[in-house]
Amino acid sequence: MTSAPGRRSSTFTRLLRHGFTDPSAAERLLDGPELTAVRSDPVLLDALGATADPDLALLGLVRLLEAQTGAAxxxxxxxxxxxxKPLRDRLLGVLGASTALADHLARHPSDWQALVTYEPRDLHPGVEEFERCLASATDPVSLRVAYRRCLMSIAARDVCGTTEVAQTAAELADLATATLRAALALAADAAPEDAALCRLAVIAMGKCGGHELNYVSDVDVIFVGEAVGGADEDKALRAAARLASHLMRICSETTVEGSIWPVDANLRPEGRNGPLVRTLASHLAYYQRWAKTWEFQALLKARPVAGDLALGEEYVAALQPLVWQAAERENFVADVQKMRRRVVENIPADEIDRQLKLGPGGLRDVEFAVQLLQLVHGRADVSLRSGTTLDALRALAAGGYVGRADAAQLDDAYRFLRSMEHRIQLHRLRRTHLVPQDEADLRRLGRSLGLRTDPVASLHREWRRHASVVRRLHEKLFYRPLLDAVAQLAPGEARLSAEAARERMVALGYADPAAALRHLEALASGVTRKAAIQRTLLPVLLGWFADSADPDAGLLNFRNVSDALGKTPWYLRLLRDEGAAAENLARVLSAGRLAPDLLMRAPEAVALLGDGDGGGLAPRSRASLEQEILAAVRRADNAVQGVTAARGVRRRELFRTSAADIVGSYGTESQPAEADQGALVDLVGGAVSDLTAATLAGTLRAVVREGWGDTLPTRFAIIGMGRFGGHELGYGSDADVLFVHEPRDGVDEGEASRAANKVVAEMRRLLQIPSADPPLLVDADLRPEGKSGPLVRTLKSYEAYYRRWSLAWERHALLRAEPVAGDEELGRRFTGLIDPLRYPADGLDEDAVREIRRLKARMESERLPRGADPKLHAKLGPGGLSDVEWTVQLLQLRHGAGEPGLRTTRTRQALAAAREAGLVSEEHAAILDEAWVLATRVRNAVMLVRGRAGDTFPTQPRELAAVGRYLGYGPGHAGDMLDAYRRTARRARGVVEELFYGGV
Known part of the structure; x- marks a missing residue:
């Protein structure tokens, strides 16, 4: 039947006004024979326009009418x-929100009558009502049909607003409970002999256990079994496993009606590798001995739902005490937060911005934060033990564990995000947590949530607002009440008790919670601008401190810095306004002793942490450092003041380098630690070496200026040796040097020699003046004749000595020689003098190679500390620095004359050149490079953590954990770090055995 053009135009306009996006198609459906009797009834059009998707609702209605059996x-x-009207709203509401339920109605056209029986005044249906609805099911197919019928009634109340989101989730969990019971009954009917042998309890976990299920979700369960009477336990458990497996198949397998949902039992002890059914005693033994923190967190939601409910209650009662002791486990908070990070890291990059559940600011952030607080405080406060997120959040707010305003915002955000999740899943009844991208899907989703004006834009705006609230509060939730407890600025507000605050600090890893709370009180109390800003910063800072190996030190150091700089206007503004600065500061202050000690003596260096692109932490060039130090020396009144100024620059720049190293190793919230470890080692080695060279240049200028004015009677140069010459100094390395001079024209050699020796003596004296700064020890023991030889020689004296007397070890040591300060021309001439010695044209004969091997063995036997574990000694142990460096240097001595790339003082560059020249295989080069980088990082880490140099891992647990954190190992994984070091060193030693000791 075709309408007149005028009527069509009028209807077309009305359809647009009622929200139809395809009015032409809608007109055709309305003009069809199915709707002949009601096509002009305005009630129908208004009702269709009130749905989430009027086009979808109309199409579903026509299909349902077509499917009816007969005109009556x-x-x-x-x-x-x-x-x-109630039925009209429910039926059209379902058809406009869910194509999957419209499909169900088209297949089962009489099921619409199930929607007649529910009115807005009806009580929330529980498990018993759903069990009655499912009672007629005799097989998996009929159970599936009955389940969908019940699901449709839940969806109808949901989309019409008869129930709110938490009640809908609870109804879905009750329907799942009834379905599990029905499936277990079917399984028992199919195998009555198995049912007679055992008691089987089904424990709901996850969202089903927490009474907050989604429309489409795996239903997580754990099975507990016991033998009946005198039945053999093994036989009974096998029977219980068969029943449990059959239950899972009934719910999970695909039938002509599809499947119900997967039953997931992987939360059981040992996961999918463990037995499907265990006895209660077996469960208890596992949780007492083997369970990880996340397993106790999962048990928060454990609830008996099917089978032998008495056995299920015994299970929960037996395990509950263990759940509430979980917060006492070492690294408890770190474990929970690590689990959350791991979830986020596993989200595909193209999905993270669409993730409602797992992404930052998603549902899981709320759930994890609430569960963490429950586990910390639930042992003492039974009111917190609900498995339902929103109920637990209300209890936390009522007890003062969470601020009421924060709890209200989180509740609102969680409800909105869950509503979005429900409506997205309801459309096709598919398990997804991704916000759709299609415009029509977004429009339907927005309208289903009541956003009728520009629904797509409104949906995005509301979604982002709520996600932002969750992101902001999910960390703050844990820490803000601590500040309220100590600052006491909100009279009448429920707040943490002293004991609850102490419990929370212990859970965060604070060894001295009383002292930590005193620091918080000092920082956050009062009505000053400083205290107000610090109350804003501290919740986030406390989270970063807790992520470190030593939260106590982090908080104490922050208090000290704030006491020193709190009245400086730029300091708090920097931390408040520049996102990276606060996190960088927290990482630096809690990473060990060296960087905080440096910062305490120069608090203004905090400003280096605030450069948004990281430029503030980028090492400065040697030229710019030398320029600054020399300018400071010129301004000084005497040599002591000049060297003090140089040491001040050194202190600040050591802080810059150590901070860059820490931030690069730990990463930040927005930039996880993915830095190339070799690049970090090169950065530190180059920066510290350049800084040492500039400091020596400044000290030399200060001494010469005070003793001789502008010109010394002799040209004077300092040659870097060892790791200094190789640009590989660590934070605690000595500066190995040689001193060389050459009398100026017309100057007596004796006078020149006396001047040169006086310069050296004065430089060493000034650098050894007691100071709180890290010492700079100048070591000249690699000079000709060692400690018994003169401290400084002329260039001619060096030439004569090396020509006649040089030993293998001296030629070997010269491989790392490089001018670092003083007369540049003299330095170049010294390099020209020694090149033929360190890169001999004829290579090395067998005797020379044998002597080098003998020297290495002697050095290691004499210098390895007594009682030290050689396998963990980063310098002298197997596969350590000495092994790698001597192997590379032997290649340089043998092949440097013919391979220009080997003529470098830097170990990694020489190794790369040897690889390029085919002297070392790719695999061997990679193994040696990895070992050298790791050993260097261990030494740097020890200095950063302990504030003093060391070549082996600390024995004190907290220091060892801090070294592990720097090297990328989380809490509780110090043993993994040591195993990895031994493994890397062992592989490197194998290469050394072949390259250094194998053959000539």
Whole structure:
């Protein structure tokens, strides 16, 4: 039947006004024979326009009418639809929100009558009502049909607003409970002999256990079994496993009606590798001995739902005490937070911005934060033990564990995000937590949530707002009440008790919670601008401190810095306004002793942490450092003041380098630690070496200026040796040097020698003046004749000595020689003098190679500390620095004359050149490079953590954990770090055995 053009135009306009996006198609459906009797009834059009998707609702209605068996059935549906508003709203609401349920109604056209029985005044249906609805099911297919019928009634109340989101989630969990019971009954009917042998309890976990299930979700369960009477336990457990497996198949397998949902039992002890059914005693033994923190967290939601409920209650009662002791486990908070980070890291990059559940600011952030607080405080406060997120959040707010305003915002955000999740899943009844990208899907989603004006834009705006609230509060939730407890600025507000605050600090890893709370009180109390800003910063800072190996030190150091700089306007503004600065500061202050000690003596260096692109932490060039130090020396009144100024620059720049190293190793919240470890080692080695060279240049200038004015009677140069010459100094390395001079024209050699020796003596004296700064020890023991030889020689004296007397070890040591300060021309001439010695044209004969091997063995036997574990000694142990460096240097001595790339003082560059020249295989080069980088990082880490140099891992647990954190190992993984070091060193030693000791 075709309408007149005028009527079509009028209807077309009305359809647009009622929210139809395809009015032409809608007109055709309205003009079809199914709707002949009601096509002009305005009630129908208004009701369609009120749905989430009027086009979808109309199409679903036509399909349902077409599916009715006979004219009488069709007319009954139409009459009821027009006359009964509650049914009309429910039925069209479902059809406009869910194509999957429209498909179900098209297959089962009489099921619409299930929507007649529920009115807004009806009580929330529970498990018993759903069990009655499912009672007629005799097989998996009929159970599936009955389940969908019940699901449709839940969806109808949901989309019409008869129930709110938490009640809908609880109804879905109750329907799942009834379904599990029905499935277990079917399984028992199919195997009565198995049912007679055992008691089987089904424990709901996850969202089903927490009474907050989604429309489409795996239903997580744990099975507990016991033998009946005198039945053999093994036989009974096998029977219980068969029943449990059959239950899972009934719910999970695909039938002509599809499947219900997967039953997931992987939360059981040992996961999918463990037995499907265990006895209660077996469960208890596992949780007492083997369970990880996340397993106790999962047990928060454990609830008996099917089978032998008495056995299920015994299970929960037996395990509950263990759940509430979980917060006492070492690294408890770190474990929970690590689990959360791991979840986020596993989200595909193209999905993270669409993730409602797992992404930052998603549902899981709320759930994890609430569960963490429950586990910390639930042992003492039974009111916190609900498995339902929103109920637990209310209890936390009522007890003062969470601020009421924060709890209200989180509750609001969680409800909105869960509503979005429900409506997204309801459309096709598919398990997804991704916000759709299609415009039509977004429009339907927005309208389903009541956003009728520009629904797509409104949806995005509301979603982002709520996600932002969650992101902001999910960390703050844990720490803000601590500040309220100590600052006491909100009279009448429920707040943490002293004991609850102490419990929370212990859970965060604070060894001295009383002292930590005193620091918080000092920082956050009062009405000053400083205290107000610090109350804003501290919740986030406390989280970063807790992520470190030593939260106590982090908080104490922050208090000390704030006491020193708190009245400086730029300091708090920097931390408040520049996102990276506060996190960088927290990482630096809690990473060990060296960087905080440096900062305490120069608090203004905090400003280096605030450069948004990281430029503030980038090492400065040697030229710019030398320029600054020399300018400071010129301004000084005497040599002591000049060297003090140089040491001040050194202190600041050591802080810059150590901070860059820490931030690069730990990463930040927005930039996880993915830095190339070799690049970090090169950065530190180059920066510290350049800084040492500039400091020596400044000290030399100060001494010469005070003793001789502008010109020394002799040209004077300092040659870097060892790791100094190789640009590989660590934070605690001595500066190995040689001193060389050459009399100026017309100057007596004796006078020149006396001047040169006086310069050296004065430099060493000034650098050894006691100071709180890290010492700079100048070591000249690699000079000709060692400690018994003169401290400084002329260039001619060096030439004569090396020509006649040089030993193998001296030629070897010269491989790392490089001018670092003083007369540049003299330095170049010294380099020209020694090149033929360190890169001999004829290579090395067998005797020379044998002597080098003998020297290495002697050095290691004499210098390895007594009682030290050689396998963990980063310098002298197997596969350590000495092994790698001597192997590379032997290659340089043998092949440097013919391979220009080997003529470098830097170990990694020489190794790369040897690889390029084919002297070392790719695999061997990679193994040696990895070992050298790791050993260097261990030494740097020890200095950063302990504030003093060391070549082996600390024995004190907290220091060892801090070294592990720097090297990328989380809490509780110090043993993994040591195993990895031994493994890396062992592989390197194998290469050394082949390259250094194998053959000539």
């Amino acid at each position: 059935a069709r007319q009954e549906l139409l009459d009821t639809l027009i006359s009964a």
